[in-house]
Amino acid sequence: MQIGVFALQGDFEKHGRALRRLGVDTVYVNSAWQLSTLDAVILPGGESSTMLKLLDLEGLFEPLKQFAAEKPIFGTCAGSILLATEVTSPSQRSLGAIDMTVERNAYGRQVDSSIRTILPEKEFENRTRPGELEIVFIRAPIIREVRGGARVLASLEGDPILVEQGRHLVATFHPEMTEDTRAHELFLRKAREK
Amino acid sequence: MYLDNDFRLKAGLAEMLKGGVIMDVTNAEQAKIAEDAGATSVMALERVPADIRKEGGVARMASISKIREIMETVHIPVMAKARIGHFMEAKVLEALKVDYIDESEVLTPADEENHIDKRPFRVPFVCGARNLGEALRRIAEGAAMIRTKGEAGSGDIVEAVRHMRTIQKEMKQLTVMGRDELPTAAKNLQAPLELVQYVAEHGKLPVPNFSAGGIATPADASLVMQLGAEAVFVGSGIFKSEDPARRARAVVKAATYYNDPEKLLEACEELGEAMRGINTAQLEEKELLQTRGW
Numbered sequence: 342m343q344i345g346v347f348a349l350q351g352d353f354e355k356h357g358r359a360l361r362r363l364g365v366d367t368v369y370v371n372s373a374w375q376l377s378t379l380d381a382v383i384l385p386g387g388e389s390s391t392m393l394k395l396l397d398l399e400g401l402f403e404p405l406k407q408f409a410a411e412k413p414i415f416g417t418c419a420g421s422i423l424l425a426t427e428v429t430s431p432s433q434r435s436l437g438a439i440d441m442t443v444e445r446n447a448y449g450r451q452v453d454s455s456i457r458t459i460l461p462e463k464e465f466e467n468r469t470r471p472g473e474l475e476i477v478f479i480r481a482p483i484i485r486e487v488r489g490g491a492r493v494l495a496s497l498e499g500d501p502i503l504v505e506q507g508r509h510l511v512a513t514f515h516p517e518m519t520e521d522t523r524a525h526e527l528f529l530r531k532a533r534e535k
Numbered sequence: 536m537y538l539d540n541d542f543r544l545k546a547g548l549a550e551m552l553k554g555g556v557i558m559d560v561t562n563a564e565q566a567k568i569a570e571d572a573g574a575t576s577v578m579a580l581e582r583v584p585a586d587i588r589k590e591g592g593v594a595r596m597a598s599i600s601k602i603r604e605i606m607e608t609v610h611i612p613v614m615a616k617a618r619i620g621h622f623m624e625a626k627v628l629e630a631l632k633v634d635y636i637d638e639s640e641v642l643t644p645a646d647e648e649n650h651i652d653k654r655p656f657r658v659p660f661v662c663g664a665r666n667l668g669e670a671l672r673r674i675a676e677g678a679a680m681i682r683t684k685g686e687a688g689s690g691d692i693v694e695a696v697r698h699m700r701t702i703q704k705e706m707k708q709l710t711v712m713g714r715d716e717l718p719t720a721a722k723n724l725q726a727p728l729e730l731v732q733y734v735a736e737h738g739k740l741p742v743p744n745f746s747a748g749g750i751a752t753p754a755d756a757s758l759v760m761q762l763g764a765e766a767v768f769v770g771s772g773i774f775k776s777e778d779p780a781r782r783a784r785a786v787v788k789a790a791t792y793y794n795d796p797e798k799l800l801e802a803c804e805e806l807g808e809a810m811r812g813i814n815t816a817q818l819e820e821k822e823l824l825q826t827r828g829w
Binding site for chain 1: 540543544547548550551552553554555570571572573574575576610611612629632633634635657658659784787788790791792795
């Protein structure tokens with residue numbers, strides 16, 4: 342199984358490290374031809390507007406959209422923004438893989454970033470392992486609405502923060518910046534099932 | 536002691552900026568150009584380093600209305616500079632909620648002996664360094680990102696290269712030392728042992744290491760990335776060039792594809808004139824900005 346991490350910009354190395362700890366080799370992706378060799382990809386944290394600009398300029402947007410139609414994608418923070426069907430504050434183009442509305446930087450600026458601990462939904466615990474989830478928020482977006490087939494696996498104060506839809510998974514926080522690998526494990530299972 | 540949860544959050548934003556370009560801007564219009572070109576962040580300041588160098592006078596924190604205007608215009612993180620040791624400028628910038636503070640040698644130092652105690656702040660700091668000891672002292676004070684100093688406003692890459700190579704070399708040397716040799720290494724580096732041990736074990740700084748000071752072309756950006764920079768700051772290089780929007784896009788592309796000469800060639804085409812620049816070898820010692828701070 343080959344997992345790619347988009348390496349246009351952002352904390353892609355942290356995802357590489359998380360996957361290595363699970364015994365999975367990673368390919369860093371920055372060109373469209375690489376997609377055909379991969380079983381699943383991760384869109385890391387970073388600046389979503391920068392990533393979107395590079396996806397457009399380098400002709401990666403449409404190939405990635407086609408990839409999403411067949412294979413699993415996991416987006417964290419900026420990656421979750423890219424995977425939504427609707428983005429606000431300001432509105433920007435997105436891949437539309439998960440039926441949800443995301444508001445950028447909705448918690449505020451960097452001084453409002455935080456590390457929290459929450460209990461995920463029972464379903465997430467059953468499919469991985471029980472236990473609290475450490476949440477690293479960095480200028481995080483808020484998922485304002487989930488629709489259709491999107492399912493919430495964890496929330497903070499009523500706002501969804503971990504959501505799946507079919508083969509895809511998004512987190513508005515950074516599981517790659519913690520020692521807890523459960524979100525990555527769940528995604529790898531999706532990649533294997535595919 | 537140094538690398539606690541608070542620190543993880545501060546360095547976390549620097550992680551998000553990796554592989555990107557942070558651009559100096561002096562007004563909302565430039566900030567918009569930078570954001571549209573794909574900058575990961577902008578640095579709000581009153582005058583770019585090339586103008587500070589030319590015009591002289593005391594260079595201070597930018598005016599609040601200017602920084603606020605920039606913060607209201609763009610959705611990417613906004614950084615601002617405080618003078619070395621001027622912890623009250625930093626307090627003001629924190630109250631304004633800028634996303635990162637650069638305790639910067641580009642501004643006129645407020646304290647010639649002490650840097651800001653950065654740990655109690657909630658807002659993260661970036662600081663310049665010319666060598667490993669300087670980088671680790673800044674991290675010990677609470678800096679959550681290091682940028683090599685280079686020579687700001689020169690458009691000459693030689694100092695940025697020197698500083699990045701120096702830090703990389705000094706880190707490599709630590710990795711082959713025995714544990715019993717590290718206390719002496721710490722003494723020589725004038726840096727805390729705990730941080731020296733971290734570098735010896737990991738072969739890198741405990742915070743992201745970016746490059747600044749003299750980057751004027753896409754090839755410059757890819758050069759420092761090849762040498763180990765994890766992202767680049769471009770100061771005067773963009774808005775002192777002939778076609779800032781195009782140059783900004785080109786530098787963004789070069790930072791992402793620093794390992795791909797074909798893409799770099801595309802980035803280098805049809806760029807217009809670069810900033811004129813100053814050969815730093817011809818600068819007098821007292822004209823250097825990099826010697827500010829210790």
